[in-house]
Amino acid sequence: MASALINVPKKAKRGDIIEIKTLMSHIMETGYRHTATGEVVPRDIITSFSCRYNGVEIFRADLFPAIAANPFITFFAVATESGKFDFEWIGDKGFTETASASISVE
């Protein structure tokens, strides 16, 4: 059961710089671990994260095995208009998850 924890302020004034915090559950298996019998545990990570604000991409990240499990990513955005933030995580083995949060800007 993959779940995401998103933290976006519900309200902001136009022009405010807001902090967006995201947390996604994922093992982020590095691909460098081995079983006791010597087989490699295959890589299974989130490779890309993006955020769109009313359809326009405002943030994107390439993630590598060096990002810790249950990736926590925070970034900033200028609140320009009311609407929605859409988040997307894409990774190995066809992993894809989305989440969204609304904001009201006055």
Next chain:
Amino acid sequence: MSVSRAIRVAVLLIAADIAASPLAAAEIPQDQRRSGYSFMTPDTQAMQDDDTANPGMLWVLDGEALWNSKAGAAGKACADCHGDARASMKGVAARYPAFDATLGRPVNLEQRINLCRVGHQQAAPLAFESRDLLALTAYLAEQSRGTAIEAGIDPQLEPFVAKGRELFMQRQGQLNLGCANCHDDNWDKRLAGSAITQAHPTGYPLYRLEWQSLGSLQRRLRSCISGIRAQAYDYGAPELVELELYLMSRARGMPIEAPAVRP
């Protein structure tokens, strides 16, 4: 843990004269008791303090969803009998492990959840350390955040608390250590790079950075017991429940801080 590291640990401890000395069995004075939180660096503490950044909250979210979803042949959700967990489950985790009259012995929170699943939902029990069981336990424990621990008060639990204390004190394993050697006698010192805490289970189930996952107190106990090169009890074993019970009663009065974060 690798044998080379075990040997290094043993050498460190022998040098510190712990293995040689008799069991001091000096219980920590009530006013000196400190949560494992206080032994962490500010960065790790910050991870626990912020619900929007605490990875343990991912399991709490899952647990909330499970609480409300129907399960088993009876087609009931936990919520159907217990209602809103925020009200009905407040304080519950603070008094577990609790005495179960039918079994005539204490059960921990995980076992209680499974007893409910099998008995009332007619659903299969959840495997120990499975994501679902951890999620439900985390969700329940979080409802008791801030509540003072009161486990072990029931007089019927007395013999089991005593048994748990015995298990805590006894030396075992290749390193011939008892839990008390580190956690009663040498807390606030360091074992290799890690701080030795007082071993109060105020934050369970917790997100351990070493595990990169949420895990139960039994997982931690098994890991410690393997660490001193003794055979760890199976999940759900009476010994582990008795140890849990003793640890919780030893922490009586301290507030629950689940889901905690630990290194």
Next chain:
Amino acid sequence: MRKPEQTSRREFLGLAGGAAVLGAVPIVTVQPVEATQAMLATAIRNVVGEAVVRTGKVKLDVPPLVENGNTVPMTVSVQNPMTANDYVKSIHVFNEKNPQPNVGNFYLGPHAGRAQVSTRIRLADSQKVVAIARLSDDSFWSATVDVVVTLAACTEEVI
């Protein structure tokens, strides 16, 4: 060819495995190939090409002493306006001694308002972490920190 310490460790683990394994196949970490200075330099060159990388503007916040290398909080920020004509395009983070030199690439723009990203990274050993920012004028700025990573007293195999 296996390093001697790897072989003997496998043998020990095989012996110890009988006692430790409780049904599940335990996962162990053996010493992987480490990123070298050359790999780090190549990874940086892939991003900056032949451009000069200047020190400054970038602030890399990582605790100097880390409790557990599995999850290290990191904040990288760039002292630069974020206007339509002058902004931070991207921030690239690298490490020195993990098996791979890249940690993450973060793409910003004027919409960001502030060039600051936080995440949690893995550090396999005490090492340098490098952050390089690319500005809208395609200039590159960097910061480097030294991090000491302590290993847990008893690393747990998956039980």
